[in-house]
Amino acid sequence: MHLVRYKPDKPGVNYNLAFQSAFVLRLYENPPDQRYDLVGLESGRRSVLRMIQGPGGIGAKHNLPADVVATLAAQMFDGIMLQLRSMPVGMRIDDWIYREYPGL
Numbered sequence: 001m002h003l004v005r006y007k008p009d010k011p012g013v014n015y016n017l018a019f020q021s022a023f024v025l026r027l028y029e030n031p032p033d034q035r036y037d038l039v040g041l042e043s044g045r046r047s048v049l050r051m052i053q054g055p056g057g058i059g060a061k062h063n064l065p066a067d068v069v070a071t072l073a074a075q076m077f078d079g080i081m082l083q084l085r086s087m088p089v090g091m092r093i094d095d096w097i098y099r100e101y102p103g104l
Contacts, residue, residue: 015097015104022093038085040077048080049073
């Protein structure tokens with residue numbers, strides 16, 4: 001079961017509900033053994049951390065504390081992974097909504 005909360009007077013609420021629901025529909029229209037999700041590897045996290053810490057990296061350049069660098073690296077890695085997972089599917093969903101529900 002999924003619970004969706006929204007403000008009915010918010011602009012674009014119908015489009016946003018259709019867009020988010022389409023992610024779920026696209027996933028579950030596949031058989032369980034063909035449902036995939038993108039997962040980052042720990043080696044990728046370490047690579048991002050090295051880029052930020054290393055020579056010329058923003059952490060070294062601005063002399064940031066280790067905990068700030070670690071937080072920044074985690075945020076950057078997670079953000080990139082989210083975009084890699086969401087953008088291609090989101091573009092297909094937008095196209096589907098545009099074709100099938102032009103009023104949204």
